[in-house]
Amino acid sequence: MKTKYEEYVKVMRKAADISGAISLLSWDKEVNMPKNGAAFRSQQVATLAGMRHEMLLDARHGINLKMLYSDRNLLDSKERKNIEISHKHHERRSKLSTDFVMRQSKAVSNAYHSWIEAKKNKDYSLYKDALTEVVNIRKEECELVGYEDHPYEALLDQYEPGAKVAQLDTLFNDVKAQLVDFCKQIAAQKQVNADVLAQAYDKDKQWDFGLEILKRMGYDFNSGRQDLSPHPFTTHFAPTDVRVTTRIDENHFGSMTWSCIHEGGHALYELGLPQEEYGLPSGSSVSLGIHESQSRLWENNVGRSLPFWKHNFSLLKEFFPKELKGISVEDFYKAINQVYPSPIRVESDELYYHFHIMIRYEIEKGLIEGSLSTDGLNEVWNQKYKDYLGIDIQNDAEGILQDIHWAYGSIGYFPTYSLGSFYAAQFFNQAKKDIPNLIQEIEKGENQSLLTWLREQVHQHGSTYSADELCNRITGESLNFKYFMDYAKEKYKGIYQF
């Protein structure tokens, strides 16, 4: 049994080594690669991904895993959980033939190129057929891998293991019932003045400020670094090499600042996973929702809070004395929390954001269950923006074509963004109870207790507990939208004074 488990660990670690190399090839592509390198780079990534796939589907590894799974009660609890998760992944992988994987990869590649063309031309019709292909192959995948209650769950499970459509329906019904109304109340108040953000902020100074904020959060530059890329992201090549990227827009100071904090939150999670569990589920993040809870907690609950800026605003003023002359930290705090509906998800404030996700969730689910078709889907999209955000979408580029996710084949991914914010609110509420002086510490720039709490409560467990188990262990209950609404009401009633 011990030898079998060790054999399993060996294969998993080799696969993780390959994953680290793939992540580096991908990071380099975004950060450094000269443009002519693209074609060979894609081929190299495909080769390594193919080798990892073969290694994990190798008959000997499969048999070993099956035997370990049969005898899993002889393992200790952490080992058992690893075997259960790896067995589940193996089952899913085994159900997808090489032919299917190749057809899917082709459909996605087509969709990606059609999406680029369509977005450039602001014309959904150039993308529709390719999107249909992607939807059809993802539907086929649902049937191949199987599901309990709803086919969409077969996709969702890849990103948020164990999540259910019924649970998401409840959450988004709460969003509709409570958040729509609350945003209307905000819209009826006197609006905040955000002129301070509508200025040019020197790029080099932004960069230096971002690095300093990452350091203040507790991000260790001996185990990571920040670089520039067109879209910010976090990646890891090893438990001790977790990197973030950002982008800098002179005219959108906030774009850099909160991407630093957001990606920093992701990175702190990866850096807090137990090193000795490298390559195993127990050393890997549990779900995208929990991952996003870590980025959102830092970005919103901490990074857009008044206590955080009470400490950090003086540093910002050192960098930008002219731009921030006469601005109080309270003025700044209000400006960075302006709430208003935008057609673009990534430019949204933290409240309207969830309408964007709800719309995508409704559409995805409809496409997979067959209640919606890709015909006229741009019109469906626009109508929902009108209904939920009161916005008229001007063209497909700022409408259905704004996100790349579906073109990448990522259907079932979007809901994890909202789950992240909701988990963040619930966790942060608990952290305030567990760390009595938390807010005062944040005001003093002391983030260590919070980071330690997150490491103990979330990071160190890897996937040993499911997202739901983790939430129950930490907060005593499953995910509950109430905490997000409480957070939102307290914060925004203060800002908008009602």
Next chain:
Amino acid sequence: MKTKYEEYVKVMRKAADISGAISLLSWDKEVNMPKNGAAFRSQQVATLAGMRHEMLLDARHGINLKMLYSDRNLLDSKERKNIEISHKHHERRSKLSTDFVMRQSKAVSNAYHSWIEAKKNKDYSLYKDALTEVVNIRKEECELVGYEDHPYEALLDQYEPGAKVAQLDTLFNDVKAQLVDFCKQIAAQKQVNADVLAQAYDKDKQWDFGLEILKRMGYDFNSGRQDLSPHPFTTHFAPTDVRVTTRIDENHFGSMTWSCIHEGGHALYELGLPQEEYGLPSGSSVSLGIHESQSRLWENNVGRSLPFWKHNFSLLKEFFPKELKGISVEDFYKAINQVYPSPIRVESDELYYHFHIMIRYEIEKGLIEGSLSTDGLNEVWNQKYKDYLGIDIQNDAEGILQDIHWAYGSIGYFPTYSLGSFYAAQFFNQAKKDIPNLIQEIEKGENQSLLTWLREQVHQHGSTYSADELCNRITGESLNFKYFMDYAKEKYKGIYQF
């Protein structure tokens, strides 16, 4: 036959994809990696190298290669050469057991750490045992893989395929007979004034100047980039992504400039290899000696020549008007070509350089054939420096511990540096005949004819011709030290006026 060859190509290209990933992991380690990433990085490189090794030693590939080799006369000439080379590599690889490879890897790893420790303490005795291990295992390798005339050739062949001890002996006898004497003549002349180099040159400006020089050489930044690293090197991840690194020392302007040009020469070779032969010998450099001929030709024959600086000195003056005030291009040319013996190889001028290599060659060969032992080898080293360069070595750090090569297990590598310079002189002599206005073009900053000539004569052939075949095709004879001596005499008699 066609299917068999295609199958062979497929395996070779997959192996090249893995090599590209390994090169990126290694490049990133030198250029970007946060320090805590080191341990996992080594493990990842080892995993990928192991997978490549297994793939190339896979039974099916081996049988396929054997069959292709038997029937190689049915292939066209380029295919035949590919099969011959790959078959030779496969034979060598097959003779080394996994146990041997692991012992070697362990010996090298030990030696590396001992070398670091010994160098820090300037004490050869801390390194001696580990070096003995490396020498012994490399001797064992010679016996395992076999050789024709001299065991050292079994090692040399890895870096300079087909090279013979007899040939190297002749070359270094020429060095001893002609270059020692010539350097003595130079030492007897009035020395040049190199004060212009003994100033601080702003690092950022050095960096910008280096990039501009690379562009002027014809290096395409759409297929490469330059970064900083502790030791300059060139690497390629794909035929369309070939990168160089440099280092900048404020007080050694030349260190950056000629490393840019040197690495740029290596990079132009890699970028000139035929893309469509990716992963095959026909798409790979033929030998380290020929590779080095490309870097040295640009670095020395072009980059330390008066015509080159007649064009580029005005640019340098734009960057450093204060530092170069009142300095003529002729003054500058003399300063950068100052000849004097140094204990350190990498700080040597282009003449004394070959004494450094000769000493290493004599010692390596002696160790492998058994005429020298590691006992008291530092004394042997110091005596040779006294004899050939007239220098007293102060301590082991500036003596036998200065180079990392042996600690990496690279025995048989050093001679390729001298071969590179000698090939460069012979090739450049021919280029001047083939391109009647070459020198005038270089004076005008037009490097295109030279680059085209190198591409046609050297780069495009990959390994289709051996180094010796290539030399004969280009110059009508095998490597001949005469061309280097002619070049040296003409240049340095001019500079030292005798």
